[in-house]
Amino acid sequence: MKSKIILVLIFSTIFFSCEEKLSKDEIKLIQEAKPVLDLKKAAYLYHFAYDCIEQEYPNKLNQVIGDASYLKSPKELHPAFYGCFDWHSSVHGHWTLVTILKEIPNFEFQEAILIKLKTTITKENIEKEMLYFYDVHNNTYERTYGWAWVLKLSEVLKEWEHPAANELDRNLQPLVDLLITKYIEFLPKLTYPIRVGEHPNIAFGMSFALDYAVKYHPELAQLIKQRAIDYFSKDTNCPVTWEPNGFDFFSPCLQEAVLMMKVLPKEKFEKWFDAFLPEFSKNPSLYFQIAEVSDRSDGKLAHLDGLNFSRAWCLYELGKHLENHKMIDLANQHFNASYAKMDSGEYAGAHWLASFALYTIQQSK
Numbered sequence: 001m002k003s004k005i006i007l008v009l010i011f012s013t014i015f016f017s018c019e020e021k022l023s024k025d026e027i028k029l030i031q032e033a034k035p036v037l038d039l040k041k042a043a044y045l046y047h048f049a050y051d052c053i054e055q056e057y058p059n060k061l062n063q064v065i066g067d068a069s070y071l072k073s074p075k076e077l078h079p080a081f082y083g084c085f086d087w088h089s090s091v092h093g094h095w096t097l098v099t100i101l102k103e104i105p106n107f108e109f110q111e112a113i114l115i116k117l118k119t120t121i122t123k124e125n126i127e128k129e130m131l132y133f134y135d136v137h138n139n140t141y142e143r144t145y146g147w148a149w150v151l152k153l154s155e156v157l158k159e160w161e162h163p164a165a166n167e168l169d170r171n172l173q174p175l176v177d178l179l180i181t182k183y184i185e186f187l188p189k190l191t192y193p194i195r196v197g198e199h200p201n202i203a204f205g206m207s208f209a210l211d212y213a214v215k216y217h218p219e220l221a222q223l224i225k226q227r228a229i230d231y232f233s234k235d236t237n238c239p240v241t242w243e244p245n246g247f248d249f250f251s252p253c254l255q256e257a258v259l260m261m262k263v264l265p266k267e268k269f270e271k272w273f274d275a276f277l278p279e280f281s282k283n284p285s286l287y288f289q290i291a292e293v294s295d296r297s298d299g300k301l302a303h304l305d306g307l308n309f310s311r312a313w314c315l316y317e318l319g320k321h322l323e324n325h326k327m328i329d330l331a332n333q334h335f336n337a338s339y340a341k342m343d344s345g346e347y348a349g350a351h352w353l354a355s356f357a358l359y360t361i362q363q364s365k
Helices: 002-012 022-029 039-052 087-103 112-121 123-134 145-159 163-186 202-216 216-234 252-263 266-276 303-322 326-338 353-363
Strands: none
Touching: 002 112, 039 087, 039 112, 039 353, 087 112, 087 145, 087 266, 087 353, 123 163, 145 163, 145 202, 163 216, 202 216, 202 252, 216 252, 252 266, 252 303, 266 303, 303 326, 303 353
């Protein structure tokens, strides 16, 4: 085991510059290495998020235009979360920066990040963001993907032991409260679950919200648990071999499994999981091969790098819960495959993938 760790440390320092000099076995060893958030990874991921949260253009607003007064710049419409191409990516870009500071208190770019956070997550900016969600034409805006990331951002702010965290958290909280209200209004009306591999995937939106709710909002936690049972408790034989669709960045099967893992007692979950993904635990690599991206300049095709990351974080969570090393090994392979290719120079991936990579590292612990 010691020799394996030494090899990983040696090879990981030279892999990207001289991959062609390594043997196939050496490359495989690197690809299977479990990711750790060290200073090098933190600095690498920081640049993606830091650079984009103030990059206003290009921008995809995803808004409904009620009249000519809606034709405003992204920064006018969304003074807190106007960068990173779209609103939700700006939110999880902020989460990325806060998480790095939380995990690495002596991070070399701490002051620069703090200055930026204090200019975006202000009381006034968040109040303006809330007005957008009250608009009759946009009151379902970012349902539930963006909502989930706001709660994830709030969660890390509450857990970050730094003098700036309390003020940022207080500033953000009114928006958090509004989106919690929207969750509570929406989930009872959602008759059928949304099982797609992109933003509307309801298992993802419920899973992230549940992480927040079990700590800070018991009413929402109870609702999510009940709706998860309503939606998914009778599911069997998830069609995992149908995945991925060409634009996926979520695995519908794995997102659902992780949500149910959080909802059910372990013994009940194991029984449910065996019926939901029969034989999957024995050899998960038979069902999932690393997704290949044919064109990283195409925003939809670049989703597949995100799929590798989100599959990985689900496999880490499930593998640890079920004590299944094969899932963890497969997670390592998925993470490293896309991490090695993140810096493609294409904004289609650069504006959001750092968040997915960092969240995956968090779940690998």
